[in-house]
Structure formats: structure tokens, C-alpha cells
Amino acid sequence: MKAVVLVGGEGTRLRPLTYTTPKPLLPIANVEFLERQLAWLARHGVDEAVLSLGYMPEAFTRHFHDERFGDMKLRFVVEHEPLGTAGGIRFAAEGINERMLVCNGDVLTDLDLSAFVRFHDECGAEATISLAQVEDPSAFGVVPTRTDGEVIAFVEKPPREQVPTNWINAGTYVLEPSVLDGIPARLNVSIERETFPRMLERPGRLYAMQSDAYWLDIGTPQKYFEAHVDVCSGRLGRPPVAGASEWSSGVWVQPGATIAPDAELVAPVLIGERANVGSGARIEASVLGADVEVGAGASLARSVVLDAVSVAPGASIADLVVAPDAALPCGPREG
Numbered sequence: 255m256k257a258v259v260l261v262g263g264e265g266t267r268l269r270p271l272t273y274t275t276p277k278p279l280l281p282i283a284n285v286e287f288l289e290r291q292l293a294w295l296a297r298h299g300v301d302e303a304v305l306s307l308g309y310m311p312e313a314f315t316r317h318f319h320d321e322r323f324g325d326m327k328l329r330f331v332v333e334h335e336p337l338g339t340a341g342g343i344r345f346a347a348e349g350i351n352e353r354m355l356v357c358n359g360d361v362l363t364d365l366d367l368s369a370f371v372r373f374h375d376e377c378g379a380e381a382t383i384s385l386a387q388v389e390d391p392s393a394f395g396v397v398p399t400r401t402d403g404e405v406i407a408f409v410e411k412p413p414r415e416q417v418p419t420n421w422i423n424a425g426t427y428v429l430e431p432s433v434l435d436g437i438p439a440r441l442n443v444s445i446e447r448e449t450f451p452r453m454l455e456r457p458g459r460l461y462a463m464q465s466d467a468y469w470l471d472i473g474t475p476q477k478y479f480e481a482h483v484d485v486c487s488g489r490l491g492r493p494p495v496a497g498a499s500e501w502s503s504g505v506w507v508q509p510g511a512t513i514a515p516d517a518e519l520v521a522p523v524l525i526g527e528r529a530n531v532g533s534g535a536r537i538e539a540s541v542l543g544a545d546v547e548v549g550a551g552a553s554l555a556r557s558v559v560l561d562a563v564s565v566a567p568g569a570s571i572a573d574l575v576v577a578p579d580a581a582l583p584c585g586p587r588e589g
């Protein structure tokens with residue numbers, strides 16, 4: 255089966271990190287987010303993925319320079335100006351004349367895609383949306399359904415007091431090729447604000463499947479951090495990164511890392527390849543990237559420290575995401 259992955263957005267809510275690295279290529283627990291997503295698609299039989307690119311396309315073509323991810327074939331389609339979610343799908347799916355999966359490129363989930371496609375088949379739908387339940391739906395597409403799954407309405411980001419249900423668009427769709435015929439070519443079109451609402455004008459076309467699977471949109475700094483905690487806590491499988499070993503319960507260490515015997519590591523923690531944790535350092539609920547240096551007596555709490563950062567001896571950081579290659583001097587730093 256083929257999939258289209260929407261990765262054209264600018265990731266504005268994760269600036270300044272996304273000034274240099276597009277959101278899907280930011281690591282989650284030391285593995286690029288998009289690699290985690292492609293691995294999930296591959297586990298459910300997707301053998302070809304089209305990446306719908308707009309922002310910083312060369313970062314993707316460089317990262318996947320052989321146009322493959324394991325056994326999966328990759329295709330890159332670049333928009334020269336943003337075409338929106340539906341316009342982007344239409345443009346990327348040119349030439350695909352069969353049923354396809356589509357996903358937002360910032361959703362971390364272990365949804366059972368095979369069951370999702372079966373549900374789509376059983377409903378005889380033209381498009382099926384996966385739904386997740388969240389406490390505050392106002393930042394999402396809100397999707398009330400009938401008991402059989404047929405969508406009643408699709409309301410993108412409604413005001414908090416007008417939210418009809420807690421079930422939201424989880425950003426994974428099964429689409430029949432006929433859905434693409436209804437999207438004008440080469441125009442900026444939103445699937446959430448235009449395509450789905452328009453499909454509701456005729457009954458029987460649009461269905462949605464509720465699921466309790468793990469689900470998180472990584473698009474804000476808080477959620478980006480939360481994704482690290484969840485992955486390191488084993489909520490998406492163990493180990494959180496291939497090759498990591500469990501140092502103590504919920505504390506994972508990648509090959510080549512060294513940890514002083516008197517360092518204190520409080521789960522969930524992941525120490526990246528060749529990272530160094532100095533004597534008396536304390537690391538709590540944090541992830542260190544590859545080649546990170548943590549000086550003696552330094553303290554890190556609830557932080558994500560990306561590759562090759564150095565943290566000075568005695569420094570103290572809390573609630574931060576630290577960009578790659580940064581040098582953190584002594585003294586407290588809080589996010």
C-alpha cells in the first residue's frame with residue numbers, strides 16, 4: 255500500500271529549532287521523528303511513501319539520499335508554494351490511482367493501521383479519518399460521528415465553548431482516489447476546512463474510527479518534550495531506540511556512552527551514543543543526544559539536550575530543549 259506523508263509545514267510553534275531542522279526531522283528520543291513514523295507505516299505493510307515537501311525540502315532529500323527507508327521506497331514531491339493539506343495531498347498523489355493512507359507528518363502514534371483500513375472497508379467509505387480523544391479539542395479538528403462511524407460534522411479548531419465532542423481528527427486518513435478528483439489541482443486547499451466539510455453534503459462518503467491507541471501531535475515545545483518522556487517510558491515499545499540497553503528501570507543508555515559511577519539518573523532517561531556524564535551529575539526525566547558532554551556536578555531536569563551539546567561542570571538546567579552543538583555555561587537555566 256502507498257502512503258502520502260504531509261511534511262510541508264514550517265513548524266512555526268517549534269521555532270527556533272525548526273529554523274534549521276524541519277519538524278519531521280527533529281529527533282524524538284534520538285531517532286528522527288519521520289523515521290519513527292515511516293517505521294510505523296512499514297510495520298503495517300506500506301511499501302512506498304510519498305513525502306509531500308515544501309519547507310526545507312533539501313533537508314529531507316539529504317537525509318534519505320538513497321530514496322529508501324529500509325525496504326520502503328520513498329518519493330519526494332516539492333511544492334513551490336504551500337498548497338495546504340488537501341492541495342498538498344492532491345499534488346503528491348498525482349499518478350496514484352489506488353486507495354492510499356495519508357498522514358500528518360507530526361503525529362506520534364501506534365494506531366493499528368491494518369484495523370483502520372479494515373474499518374474503512376467495512377463502512378464502504380470514500381474517506382475515513384482516525385480519531386483520538388483529547389481533553390482540550392479546541393486546538394484540533396473536532397469530529398462528531400454517528401454510532402456507525404459516519405461523520406456528522408468536521409469543525410476545525412472551534413472556540414473552546416463550542417466543542418461538540420472530545421474526539422478529534424488524529425491526522426491519519428484512508429482515501430479512495432475519487433476523493434482527489436474533488437480537490438482542485440495546484441491550488442491551496444485545506445482538507446480540514448474545505449474537502450471534508452464538502453464531502454458531508456452527500457451522506458455515506460466520510461467515516462471516522464475512534465481509537466484509544468497512543469497519540470500525540472509533537473508540534474509544540476511541551477508536546478515535543480512529552481513525546482520524549484512517553485517514548486523513554488516504553489509507551490511505544492521497548493527499547494526506545496534500537497541498540498539501547500536498560501541501565502536501571504526506565505534509564506536507557508546507547509552504545510559508547512560513559513556514565514560516572516556516582517552520577518544519579520532518575521527515569522525516564524536516555525543517554526545518547528558516546529555521551530559522557532561526569533562525576534556527581536544528576537539527570538532526571540531527560541534525554542541526551544549523541545556526543546553530549548555533561549560536566550561534573552551538573553544537574554539536568556525535564557530537558558531534551560540535542561546532539562553534541564556541552565553542559566559545563568556545575569551547571570543547572572530545567573525544562574529546556576537545547577539545540578545541537580550549544581555550550582551551556584555554569585549557572586541555572588530554565589525554560
Ligand code: GDD
Binds near residue numbers: 262308336342360394
Ligand atoms: N505539503 C504540505 N503543504 N504540508 C503541509 C502544509 C502545506 O501547505 N501545511 C501543513 N502541512 C503539514 C504539516 O507539515 C503537518 O505535518 C501537517 O500538514 C498538519 O499541519 P499542522 O500545522 O501540524 O496542523 P495542526 O496540528 O494545527 O492541525 C492538523 O493536525 C491535527 C492533529 O494533529 C489538522 O489536521 C487537525 O484537524 C488535526 O486535529
Ligand code: MG
Binds near residue numbers: 358360473
Ligand atoms: Mg500538527
